[in-house]
Amino acid sequence: MNKHVQQAVESILNSIPELQLPINIESIAKSRGILIKPYPLGDDVSGLLAIENGKAVIGVNHTESKVRRRFTIAHELGHYELHREEGKLFVDKNFKMFRSQTSGNTPHNQRLEQEANAFAAAILMPEALVKQEAAKLEFDLGSEEAIQILSKKFDVSSTAMCIRLSKLGILD
Ligand SMILES: [Zn+2]
Numbered sequence: 001m002n003k004h005v006q007q008a009v010e011s012i013l014n015s016i017p018e019l020q021l022p023i024n025i026e027s028i029a030k031s032r033g034i035l036i037k038p039y040p041l042g043d044d045v046s047g048l049l050a051i052e053n054g055k056a057v058i059g060v061n062h063t064e065s066k067v068r069r070r071f072t073i074a075h076e077l078g079h080y081e082l083h084r085e086e087g088k089l090f091v092d093k094n095f096k097m098f099r100s101q102t103s104g105n106t107p108h109n110q111r112l113e114q115e116a117n118a119f120a121a122a123i124l125m126p127e128a129l130v131k132q133e134a135a136k137l138e139f140d141l142g143s144e145e146a147i148q149i150l151s152k153k154f155d156v157s158s159t160a161m162c163i164r165l166s167k168l169g170i171l172d
Contacts, residue, residue, distance in 0.1 A: 005115050008081045009122040021133070022155035023124050025070050029058060029077045036073060038062035047072035049079045049090040056080050067157045071120055078119030083112050090116075125154050125164045134170055141171055 012028060013019060029036055039059035041048070046068065048059045058076040060069050072092070079090045092113075133153055139146040151161040165171035 002115060002118065005078075005082065005118050006122065008078075009119055009126075012081070012123065013126055019126070019129065021129060021153050022070075023126070025073045025077070025124060028123070029073055029080075032056075032077070032080065034058055034077065034080060036060065044093050046092050047076050048092060049076040051080075051084055051088045056084070067151075067155060067160070070124065070155060071157070071160060074120035074124050075116045077123070078116035079112070082115055082119060086112065121160060121164050121167070124156050125161065127168055130154070130164060130168060131170065134165070141165070 012032075016028070026036055034056045036058045037060070039048070039061060040063075041059060041061040043063075046061050046064060050057045050059065058073055058080075060072050060076075062069070064072070075092065076090065083090070090112075130150070133150055134141055134146075137146050137149065139149070147158050147161055147165075150165075151158040154161065156164075162171065
């Protein structure tokens with residue numbers, strides 16, 4: 001992962017006195033001064049980040065599942081923390097997890113989306129906590145039970161958890 005993405009995530013996580021699972025991503029975003037609003041965004045939009053007069057609003061498609069909405073908030077928070085100098089509006093059209101699908105899919109935009117996804121995964125599934133929870137498991141890490149338990153604990157989708165485990169080199 002990009003070093004500056006990692007650093008942005010760590011500085012936020014380190015500022016929380018007692019980190020508890022699942023990560024309360026809404027309260028983290030609010031603590032950064034961001035307003036979160038459920039939006040009727042239409043079927044093809046998962047979320048957006050709008051910045052107006054220095055005020056940031058994250059819009060979340062309220063028809064999507066809870067794990068998806070959490071990921072959306074984390075992803076938009078990533079745009080805010082990493083890219084707010086780049087523009088005033090980020091709209092995420094059904095971004096497939098860890099794959100960029102922005103309109104105007106230039107290499108530059110792809111990089112922004114990858115960074116926002118990496119930020120989201122790292123903040124929802126902090127490395128130290130994933131390793132700690134994985135070590136506690138009574139099931140084999142590759143088993144369906146183990147993935148179920150971990151994704152519940154972190155309140156993320158099992159796909160997101162599998163990808164995170166393999167990125168961390170815990171699961172191949
Ligand atoms: Zn995005």
